[in-house]
Amino acid sequence: MIIVHYLNNSRAHRILWLLEELGLAYEVKTYQRGPDMRAPASLKAVHPLGKSPVIEDGGRIIAESGAIIEYLVETYGEGRGLKPAAGTDEALRYRYWLHYAEGSAMPLLLLKLLFLRLPGQLPFFLRPVASMIANGVQGKLVDPQLADHLAFWNSELSRDGWFAGSAFSAADIAMSFPVEAGMTRMKSMGDVSAVRRYLDAIRARPAYQQALEKGGQYDYATS
Known part of the structure; x- marks a missing residue:
């Protein structure tokens, strides 16, 4: 087993x-x-x-x-x-998003999390300076890139609802965490209507709900 x-x-x-x-x-x-x-x-x-x-x-x-x-x-x-059939455009998209999820999306999201939490990890008298630095890095470096990625997700999902074509695939499972985490960490967003539809669709799947029951706490399921 x-x-x-x-x-x-x-x-x-x-x-x-x-x-x-x-x-x-x-x-x-x-x-x-x-x-x-x-x-x-x-x-x-x-x-x-x-x-x-x-x-x-x-x-x-x-x-x-x-x-x-x-x-x-x-x-x-x-x-x-x-998984899409080999040799198709969908297969290329599938491979891209499978690797993009951890290779491009997650480093940015981890940076965002790091700078959100950094001030609270320091002694009280250092927090004002740490907050100023963290907010500056987020505002000038991290958030603009995250906004680009979010717009990219929305554009891709607007094509046919899923990341690798017109059918649900394991690429959508791979991308679920970056998308859910990204939607909780971005304060201002542009058009995310296609992303919202994608989140509704994956969370409506029985397997997604069964995984929640067996895994327990997963705060991103409500982003």
Whole structure:
């Protein structure tokens, strides 16, 4: 049976969701964040970097969300419609968004989170200066780039409702966390109507809801 090492309130939700879409049996081992919001040290017994998600399957330890998604779709996804046919334009889009989710979107979102939390992590007398610096970096560097990405998502989703063509695919699962996190961290937005429709569509899927029930707390499900 597949074992999912699941950190609460994290991008690991996507892996449970994919497993539900595939109709696979799995076991969830849940880990709680510490006061510093990091994963507990016990995860290092599973993988040296102590990150989540990590899965175990047939003696294999597989880490990194994108790699896990690719592995599960290639190993168990035949006939499930979660990946476009090879050689098509949709297949190229699928590959792009699968890699974009962690390679382009997440670094910016992590920077945003870092600068949002930075002032509160410092001694009281340093917070005014830290807030000024953090707000300046966000306003001049991070937020304009995030706005570009959000507009890009909306434009792509306006084409046919999904990231890799007219059909739902694992690329939509991969992109769900960046989109949900991005929508919670951006204060001002332009036209996000297509993004909103996408969020409504993914959250209406039974597999998404089943993953929430099995994984527990996931604050981004209401962004």
